[in-house]
Amino acid sequence: MENNRIDVKVDLDMSVFQAGEMTHTKISEPGRFTRMGNADYLQFNESMENNDHASILVKITNDGEIHVKREAKSTNLSSMLYFTHHDHNSASVHTGYGIMQMHTYTKDSLVEIEDEPLHGKINIDYDLIYDDNIVGNYKFRLIFSA
Numbered sequence: 001m002e003n004n005r006i007d008v009k010v011d012l013d014m015s016v017f018q019a020g021e022m023t024h025t026k027i028s029e030p031g032r033f034t035r036m037g038n039a040d041y042l043q044f045n046e047s048m049e050n051n052d053h054a055s056i057l058v059k060i061t062n063d064g065e066i067h068v069k070r071e072a073k074s075t076n077l078s079s080m081l082y083f084t085h086h087d088h089n090s091a092s093v094h095t096g097y098g099i100m101q102m103h104t105y106t107k108d109s110l111v112e113i114e115d116e117p118l119h120g121k122i123n124i125d126y127d128l129i130y131d132d133n134i135v136g137n138y139k140f141r142l143i144f145s146a
Contacts, residue, residue, distance in 0.1 A: 006033045006118055008144045010044045018136035031144065033118060038062045040113060042122075042144060048072065058122065058142065060111050066124060068140075083124050085109045091128070103129040119145035 010031040016023045031044030040060045045053040054072035061067075064085060071078040076096040082089035083106040091102040105127045113120035124140040 004035065006146050007031075008033045008042070008118065008146050010042065011143045012044075012046075013139075013141040015139040015141075016136055017138075033144065033146070042142070046070070046072075048074075050074075060113070060122065064109070064111065066109060066111065066122065068124075081126075081128075083109055083126060088129075100130065102135075105129060117146055119143075 008031050010027070010029050012025075012027040012029075014025040014027075016025075027044075027046050029044045029047065031042060034041040034043070038061065042058040042060075044056055046056055047053055052072070052074045054070055054077075057067075057069045059067040059069075066083040068081045068083070069079070076094075078094045079092065081091045081104055083104055085106055085108070087106055089104050089106070091104050093100045093102060106124060107127065108123070108125040110121070110123040120143070122140070122142040124138070126138050126140070127134045128136045128138060
C-alpha cells in the first residue's frame with residue numbers, strides 16, 4: 001500500500017466540554033487514506049453551513065504522534081494541533097485577527113490501523129490550554145474503513 005491513496009469512509013465523533021457545557025459533533029464523510037514514507041495520512045472534509053466545508057488532515061507518525069490540521073477558508077479559521085500520549089504539545093489557531101498560540105495535553109490516545117481490509121480508529125482525549133488555563137476537554141473518536 002506504499003504511496004497509494006485509498007478511498008475510505010470516515011466517521012468522526014467529537015465531544016467537547018467547555019465553559020460548563022457539553023457539545024457533540026458527528027461527521028460521516030468520504031475521505032482518502034495515504035501511506036507515505038513513515039506516516040499515514042487521512043484526509044476528509046467536514047460539511048458546514050451554507051454548503052461550505054472545512055478540510056481536515058490527520059497525520060499519524062510511526063512513533064505514535066498525531067497531528068490534526070483543520071482549515072475552513074470561508075471563515076478564515078484554521079488550527080494545527082499536535083498530540084503525543086501523556087504529553088504537552090504546541091498548538092496554533094489562526095483567526096482573522098491573528099494567531100493564538102495554545103497547547104494540548106494528551107490524556108489518552110490510541111491508534112489502530114489494519115491493512116487487510118483497510119480500517120482503523122484514532123482516539124484522542126485531550127485538554128486545550130491557553131495562557132496556562134484549560135479552555136476545553138475534548139474526546140476525538142475517528143473510525144475509517146475502505
